[in-house]
Amino acid sequence: MNELMEKVDVLLSELDKQECVVEIKKLNNKLLMNKELLDLIKEYRVTGNEEIKDKIISDELYSKYKHYENEVNFLILNIRSKLKVINDKKGCIK
Numbered sequence: 447m448n449e450l451m452e453k454v455d456v457l458l459s460e461l462d463k464q465e466c467v468v469e470i471k472k473l474n475n476k477l478l479m480n481k482e483l484l485d486l487i488k489e490y491r492v493t494g495n496e497e498i499k500d501k502i503i504s505d506e507l508y509s510k511y512k513h514y515e516n517e518v519n520f521l522i523l524n525i526r527s528k529l530k531v532i533n534d535k536k537g538c539i540k
Contacts, residue, residue: 466517473511483508 461467477483483505490498502508 466514466521470514470518476507477511
């Protein structure tokens with residue numbers, strides 16, 4: 447069990463070094479500090495106004511964040527596919 451925990455720690459360390467992970471953490475902090483953008487997002491959730499959505503999407507910081515979010519999701523999919531090969535099992539395991 448200790449060996450598994452050590453390997454998980456190594457994996458986490460390697461993930462923290464990935465460019466997409468580093469960047470999304472930075473951008474997340476910047477987004478959380480951007481009160482104007484957060485207010486637009488809150489307003490869009492309530493109203494569903496397409497003009498507000500366009501303002502959010504056109505925000506450069508938000509666009510970069512979404513780009514790196516996709517990169518992180520691809521990284522997760524890659525890890526899951528490799529784990530599936532190791533486990534030789536399909537689907538979710540309960």
